[in-house]
Amino acid sequence: MTLEIGGLTVRFGGVTALSEVDLTVRPGELVGLIGPNGAGKTTLFDCLTRRVEPAAGRMRFEGAGLEGTAPHEVAGRGIARTFQQLGLFPGLSVRENVMVGAHRHGRSGFGAAAIRPGRVRREERAIRRIADEALDRVGLLPLADHPAAHLPHGILKRVEIARALAVRPRLLLLDEPVSGLGHDEIADLARLVRDMHFTSDIMIIVVEHHMEFVMNLCERIVCLDSGRKIADGASGHVRRDPRVIDAYLGVVPWASPAGRP
Amino acid sequence: MSGVDVAGRTGHRRLAVGQVAGDRRRAWPWPRVTLTALAAAACLVPFLLEPYRVFQLTMVLVHGIALLGLNLLVGHGGRVSLGHGAFLAVGAYGSAIMTTSLGVPYPLTLPVCALVTFGAGLALGRPALRLSGPYLAVVTFAVAVVVPLVIKRFGAVTGGSMGLSTPVPVAPSWTGLADDQWLYLLVLAVAVGAFAVARNLVESRAGRALAAGRENPAAAEVLGVRLDSHRTLAFGWSAMYAGVAGTLYAWVVGFVSPDSFTVTLSVVLLAAVVVGGPGSLLGPLLGGAFITFVPAVAQRAGDALPGIVSGVLIVVVVCFAPTGLAGLLRMAAGAVTRRTGRG
Ligand SMILES: Nc1ncnc2c1ncn2[C@@H]1O[C@H](COP(=O)(O)OP(=O)(O)O)[C@@H](O)[C@H]1O
Ligand SMILES: [Mg+2]
Numbered sequence: 001m002t003l004e005i006g007g008l009t010v011r012f013g014g015v016t017a018l019s020e021v022d023l024t025v026r027p028g029e030l031v032g033l034i035g036p037n038g039a040g041k042t043t044l045f046d047c048l049t050r051r052v053e054p055a056a057g058r059m060r061f062e063g064a065g066l067e068g069t070a071p072h073e074v075a076g077r078g079i080a081r082t083f084q085q086l087g088l089f090p091g092l093s094v095r096e097n098v099m100v101g102a103h104r105h106g107r108s109g110f111g112a113a114a115i116r117p118g119r120v121r122r123e124e125r126a127i128r129r130i131a132d133e134a135l136d137r138v139g140l141l142p143l144a145d146h147p148a149a150h151l152p153h154g155i156l157k158r159v160e161i162a163r164a165l166a167v168r169p170r171l172l173l174l175d176e177p178v179s180g181l182g183h184d185e186i187a188d189l190a191r192l193v194r195d196m197h198f199t200s201d202i203m204i205i206v207v208e209h210h211m212e213f214v215m216n217l218c219e220r221i222v223c224l225d226s227g228r229k230i231a232d233g234a235s236g237h238v239r240r241d242p243r244v245i246d247a248y249l250g251v252v253p254w255a256s257p258a259g260r261p
Numbered sequence: 262m263s264g265v266d267v268a269g270r271t272g273h274r275r276l277a278v279g280q281v282a283g284d285r286r287r288a289w290p291w292p293r294v295t296l297t298a299l300a301a302a303a304c305l306v307p308f309l310l311e312p313y314r315v316f317q318l319t320m321v322l323v324h325g326i327a328l329l330g331l332n333l334l335v336g337h338g339g340r341v342s343l344g345h346g347a348f349l350a351v352g353a354y355g356s357a358i359m360t361t362s363l364g365v366p367y368p369l370t371l372p373v374c375a376l377v378t379f380g381a382g383l384a385l386g387r388p389a390l391r392l393s394g395p396y397l398a399v400v401t402f403a404v405a406v407v408v409p410l411v412i413k414r415f416g417a418v419t420g421g422s423m424g425l426s427t428p429v430p431v432a433p434s435w436t437g438l439a440d441d442q443w444l445y446l447l448v449l450a451v452a453v454g455a456f457a458v459a460r461n462l463v464e465s466r467a468g469r470a471l472a473a474g475r476e477n478p479a480a481a482e483v484l485g486v487r488l489d490s491h492r493t494l495a496f497g498w499s500a501m502y503a504g505v506a507g508t509l510y511a512w513v514v515g516f517v518s519p520d521s522f523t524v525t526l527s528v529v530l531l532a533a534v535v536v537g538g539p540g541s542l543l544g545p546l547l548g549g550a551f552i553t554f555v556p557a558v559a560q561r562a563g564d565a566l567p568g569i570v571s572g573v574l575i576v577v578v579v580c581f582a583p584t585g586l587a588g589l590l591r592m593a594a595g596a597v598t599r600r601t602g603r604g
Binding site (some may be wrong): 049051071072073074075076080081083087088089090091092096097099100101103104106108110113114116120123148152163167181183 | 478487
């Protein structure tokens with residue numbers, strides 16, 4: 001029941017975005033994925049959600065390969081993600097956004113919806129309940145009827161997380177969830193992710209540049225550099241790894257000496 | 262991260278959002294009252310107006326039905342079609358040929374034409390919707406160009422460029438209605454059904470998925486939405502609405518000819534969706550009124566004028582009111598409620 005990635009390689013023309021990456025994540029693990037810009041973090045998520053076709057390598061999730069999975073079947077496999085740049089549906093309300101997240105928990109299509117029999121109405125209520133639970137979890141239920149636009153960035157980020165939660169995933173991929181957020185919002189989000197981590201045994205992979213956020217949140221950290229995995233281990237070890245400091249931490253101002261042990 | 266906290270922090274923004282011009286989602290303030298008033302007016306109208314006006318209102322509803330369907334594809338699905346006039350032609354000719362040559366009772370032609378155009382829509386939409394933007398526009402446009410030519414080519418069945426006269430439905434004697442009143446009420450009943458179905462579709466899992474695919478295809482797909490099948494079905498349904506409208510057109514006008522279903526009709530339909538208000542449920546009705554009344558009004562002023570006036574109006578609405586006439590109405594209603602709310 002794990003996520004196993006082996007020898008994963010992705011090329012875009014001449015650029016090798018990922019090179020021979022191995023990674024195993026077990027249920028209940030919360031993994032921080034770090035690395036400089038262009039290291040291939042988002043590309044790894046794109047592979048897992050079948051938006052990018054790897055040139056080589058294997059991806060197995062819960063014992064079955066992901067290679068034969070179509071992009072629209074990814075949610076059905078229990079995988080959900082958020083996007084580095086907000087990936088919301090701004091023309092829909094906050095609740096409708098999250099209800100699309102619960103799409104996979106319904107069956108009915110156009111034909112049934114047209115005449116709306118009791119079965120469809122029950123399904124609609126169930127989807128709405130799943131959405132409202134997810135919204136409540138991120139504390140946004142009062143904003144459910146608001147358009148998913150013209151809201152503070154931090155709120156929109158949380159709407160997107162609620163939408164991913166409505167998938168009820170067993171593997172959750174968060175791509176820079178706190179980029180562009182203020183100090184308090186970051187603390188809020190860390191609490192939310194930690195809460196998800198402790199109250200369920202889903203796998204969570206968080207890509208983040210905000211070192212304090214990652215180091216406080218994740219026991220395990222994986223570092224990518226130019227598509228290669230250069231470190232994988234307990235956060236205390238990784239942050240002292242000379243290669244990580246060299247590739248990444250050393251050049252980033254917020255990894256200040258004060259922040260290190 | 263308490264909910265109360267969030268509501269407090271963003272409560273003021275909630276109002277601010279309503280003031281953003283062009284915000285489609287601002288709700289109409291009096292849904293019940295408006296619907297009741299509209300229903301009452303719609304039922305009384307044929308008994309109060311002269312037959313020509315009743316005919317005009319019937320045509321508003323016929324166009325409104327076609328636009329309701331096209332709006333599913335354009336407003337909700339975010340895909341254009343420059344070819345829906347062709348489905349109107351199929352519906353109109355289907356009904357005309359069935360009633361005149363085959364002697365089918367006219368009510369039966371409606372479900373038959375609906376099914377045929379639904380199938381035709383799926384068959385065309387499936388390959389066409391793999392394309393997008395200008396390519397899809399060109400393919401659907403080609404269909405709109407070809408269909409009148411095909412009609413002319415098979416003159417033995419279709420009457421060629423001379424067209425085909427079909428018997429206008431006669432009001433059953435037990436109703437005591439005049440024929441134009443009967444037709445109006447018939448079309449009204451179909452329009453109400455079409456409206457209810459469109460609303461059900463929009464507010465369903467499939468409808469949300471369709472809109473999600475318009476807003477952000479990548480995100481929708483990751484959440485499990487099959488973009489191509491949702492868009493194809495939306496195309497099929499919109500073609501069916503056009504086919505139903507075409508059938509009603511044949512009933513109401515009693516005459517079909519290739520000149521009634523030229524490329525211009527397809528272009529005007531698409532424009533009317535945009536003018537009425539894409540993605541809104543009231544928009545198609547306003548668009549139907551636009552198609553029916555603007556040329557009639559402009560005609561009085563001069564011969565070349567209808568085209569010019571329609572064209573200029575379309576440009577003005579698209580540039581200055583991207584949410585269409587429906588959006589303008591909502592904005593006006595919002596202003597009224599704010600004023601009365603304060604006063
Ligand atoms: N769709 C794409 N086409 C071409 N190059 C891409 C594409 N996506 C990513 N890349 C390249 O792959 C590398 C890794 O990118 P990315 O995974 O976005 O990095 P990160 O998320 O770690 O900042 C970069 O060099 C980037 O330019
Ligand atoms: Mg990235």
